[in-house]
Structures are given as structure tokens and as C-alpha cells.
Amino acid sequence: MATEGALPVLRMAVAFGRLLRRAGLAAGPDRVVGFATALEELDVGSRGDVYWAGRATLCSRPEDFEMYDRAFKVFWEGREGLKVPNPPGSTFSIRLSPDSVQPPKKSAEESEEGSEAVRLRYSPVDVLRRKDFADCTPEEFAELYRLMADMRLSGAMKRSRRLEPAHRGRHDQRRTLRGAMRTGGEPMRHRYRKARDRPRRVVLLCDVSGSMASYSRALLRFMHAGVASGEPVEAFVMGTRLTRVTRELATRNPDRALREASKAIEDWSGGTRLGDTVKEFVDVWGQRGMARGAVVVLLSDGWDRGDVEVLADAMRRIHRLAHSVIWVNPLKAAPGYQPLARGMAAALPYVDVFLSGHNFESLQELSYAVAGATGRGGAR
């Protein structure tokens, strides 16, 4: 095999790259060329060499490995035919695809009552802003999404270590000396610089389990608006397990972003093991630094069928790491709401700000809270 020369190697690399791209890996042409170059230096006949060269050149994060391994098996070992490249969970993408947003059952009843429809005619936007997501029709969602696109999600400011010129602060030797050259080496005017402020990282964790079904689509849209606004925002969804969707939501086109994200989410509207997924976040991401000094926002109804101690423990750790913890619970808007869900009750002591997030207006409130307008200790 090694005697086939350079051209077959390149051709093989290109074909393999194409397979990987279909499987969802970002194996662009430059990576493929890198792979081919690497193969020339190694023994193409050796499975190990080819495998490791590919992993070093075509993958860029541990999440890629699983798909890479599968594709590798198919391509280089000819196993399982060629049907694997469809990522698992692609069936879900149809359900989440934004143009197929299902009108929740309740909305049909309400439009029959008529009162909602009449009020809508007078001041649609105003009513819409306060309307519960669970009661919105697809048309209303479409309008809401347009409103959301303008939202900014920017964390409370923190002092950066980066310095910028300022009127007072630390002495800026570089610029002072430059100025001194003009006055014969006499530093007449002293220059200063001070630390710049920059927004804290915002981490959004959205519950997509069954009990949140009426809200999670709208909230996911909201997350997209946050990630796409270009501020440091990280997004995760929590189902039976934790999935990071920052990358998928980062494109400007909301429909595409949601389609991408839905591919990544394998357990859309699955069961709830809130504690385990929050814990997974702290273990895998939070403690390593993502939650440190960040504004952490959990969007969930606090419904947890697992051990609530796990959730309480994870929340305690987040609270210690983060700048502030905001919990958004769509159920909170219901009159006479009490945090009775066991998970919610367990988590509440570690929450700084508790908001509702059931309609557009409350999401706006959330964006103020994230920016620090409400501040720490505003919990109720």
C-alpha cells in the first residue's frame, strides 16, 4: 500500500475528509492537506500511523474523536457500509427545526375565546411582550424572534488586566518617554493608563427536558441571540445529559443555528436529571474555569427526578465559583407560585437572582440582571 505513491494518498485523504465533513467534523481543505502531508511522513500501510496522524490533523477537540473513530472504521476498515455518517439524533432535528414550531395546545383554545385576538389587534407588540410563551401561536413566535434578535446579553463589567490610555491611573512610561523626545528629553507631560473594563462571561444553561417543552424553544432562541451578539457567552442545554451548543449557536442565521444545535442535542425533551447535568457542568467545564467570575444563568423549572442532594451540591459549587447565579423559572410567573419542585427548593439558597422568563418582557429583565443591574443579593 505504501508503494502507491503520493497521488493516491492525497486522493484518499480528500475522500476521507469529505466523509468527515459529512459526519459533522470541521475538516476543511487546509486540514485535509495537513493530513496528507502527515501521511507522507509516515507508513500509510500502518493502521496506527494513519489513525493517529488523522487524529492530530483532522480533529480539534475531544468531542470530535467519537465521530472520527466511527468514520475511520468505515473508511479505512470498510466496516458497516457507508451509512454511518448521518450523525445520531438527526431525527430530532426535524422536530426542533424552527419553522416547524408546534403551536402549544392551549393557544388553540384561547384563540377561540377571541378576547386575546381582539386585544392583539390594538397593540400587538405590547401584548406580545407580556404573553406567556406557552400560549403563543407560531406567528406570534415569529414576531417574538424578530424582537429577540435585537437583544444584547452582556455580563456585568469586571476589571480586565489589559491597560488602556487614560487621564489618570498608572504611569505610562512608554508614552511619556515618547512625548519627552519632543521636549528635549524632558518628560513635561506625563501619560497614564488604567485597566480596562470588560464584560464578564455569561454562561447559559437551558433545561430542554419534557416539562420545559413549552418554553425551551423560545429560550433556545434567546440563547442564540445572546451567543450571536458577540459578547462572551457560553450556551449549554441540559436534558438527560449536558450538551454544549455555543459553537452551534454562533452563526448569525438563527434558523441555521438552531438546526445545528438540534443536531448536537440528543435528548430533546427527554427525562430530567437536573442535578446530574448541573453537576456535569461543574465537573467538566465550570470548575476548570468557565464558571469562575462568570454570570451563570440556569433556565429551568427545577423539576428533578434524581437525588436533590446532587443538585444542591452542584449549585453550592457554582455559587462559590461564579460572580452571580441567576435562576430563570417560567413557572414563577404563575400567581401564587411556590418553589415546591424539590430541585428548585434545593437550589434556591444558592441563587442570587430569581426570575420568571416566561415571556419576552421577563427575558428583557433577565438581560438587565445579567448586566448586573439587579446585583448580588437580590434573591427572593
Added chain:
Amino acid sequence: MSEAVNGRRGALPPGVSLSGELKERLREGSYLAGEGLATAIFLALKLQKPLFLEGEAGVGKTEVAKVLSRMLDTPLIRLQCYEGIDVNQAVYEWDYARQLLHIRTAEALGAAGEDRSRLEDELYTRRFLVNRPLLQAIEHQGENPPVLLIDEVDRADDEFEAFLLEILSDYSVTIPEIGTVRAARPPVAILTSNRTREVHDALKRRCLYFFIDHPDMEREVEIVRLRVPEAEERLTRQVARAVQRLRGMDLYKPPGVAETLDWTEALVALGAKELDEALIEATMGSVLKYHEDQQRVLVQSLNLLAGA
């Protein structure tokens, strides 16, 4: 002839032309690399591409750079990244205090008046330039290129990342007052990240990528043997097994290889021949760095760990 051969060889040490041979050389340098890591390092040296290493804290990312510098017999230049790091701290800075002093001296000697521009030229010369790690690596004069370790890239901010991208693509730096400095041969660049955030794709694309995982039992035993040879065989195996179990125990911070080595060294220092409850309790602080983790392990029975 040697020059031409050199070009093809990249930065590989003499006598190494297969990744298996490199693995052996790393081992001689007290670093036990798996097939995957050896291949990645081999390619990085041969193709002269930067190597991007990710993995948990304490799995030996930084160690790769150290062993390479020993193996290639070339200095290790380290740039530790942190939030807010900028060009002045990473590449070069002017020595302002000395520059001012120079002006004063010139003034005292009465030279400042007429040829001010000459004075200005003098100020921005090599004499007053402070080389920081990246410039040091690029300017390095020697038979072999240096090993440049850019540690914890994920801690720096995006602006710096963009700048790194530039440096890593052509290994040259332009200092406006002096000119462009280009590396004779690209340094062996090793970048590490703890994944506190995702480093930009463009930067990763420039590099070869490898994710270092925790080693399995047998490899860990070998690592301990290699690094703490004075530990008794029985103790070595016990420690390795205990650490493997700890990693499966759902801790806040599962121990890495660095902790395994620390622990073994601590035990050896106490003259231990084998693990027992008292020793574990006394030395626990070198493996588990969270109070909660220590509690959890204590509760889950010490006997189990001792592995009777």
C-alpha cells in the same frame, strides 16, 4: 549535504526517522508517551508545525516541552499566558528607565541640544530593548531551534490569540524602530490548554492537535517506575491502583499523573514499603486537593484503597 538532509528532517533529533524511534527516545528522557502522542510529536518535529496539547491538569502537557528540550539539547523558552497578557510582556519592551537615564547623561554632557535626532536613534536600539519569551525564541542562535512552550493559551484573551496566530505562521516579529526579526529555523512550539474556554479554531488549525488522557493502570505503573525509581515495586503498584480507583470515584478534582508522582514521592520520603490506612491518611494531601474529596474518600472506606 547535511543542510539538505536537515531540511527534510525538520527538527527531529539525529538517528530518529520513525515515530517508534522517537517514542523510545522520549522514554530515555523519562517521558512515557503512547503511540498517539509519539506520532503527534514526531509529526510536529518533522513538519515543523506547532503542537497543541489539551487535557486535564496534571496529565503531563507541560512535561512534553521539558522532555523535548532535554532530548533536543536546546533551551526551553516558556511563555506563561494569563488574562491581559500583551505584546509588551510576550515579545519585547523598551527599558524606559535606562532610556531616560541615557537622555540625562547626554544632557549632562551637553550633547542633547543640536543632534536630538541622533540621540533619538540611539535610544531605540538593541541596548535598550528587553527581550521577552517570543522574541527570545525567534532570535535564538544555535544549532538547534529552541523549544517554545506557550502554556495555558486558554487563559489569554482573544486579542492575544490573534497575535499568536500571526507569530506562529511566520515566526517573525516587526519592531517598528528596529525592523523585522525572523527566526532562522522555526522553534519547536508546544501550546497547552486546560479548556477553560475554547481556543479559536484558526489557531488550532495551524497546529497539530493531541488530547492527553489519564494513563491506564499499566502505563501509570511504568511512569511511576520511571520517575520515582526508588519506590518499591509493591508500593508502586498499590499507588497506581489506588489512583486509578480515585479517578473512578466522582471527585471534584480527580488526581492526575503529577499527583500520582507527588504521592509516591511523599510515601517514599516517609520510608513506606507498602500502603496502609495510616499512611494514606497522612499523605492524602498530595493526591486530593479538595477537602470535600478527602472527606468522600475517607468515608468510602480506606481499606478499599489499600487494596489488600
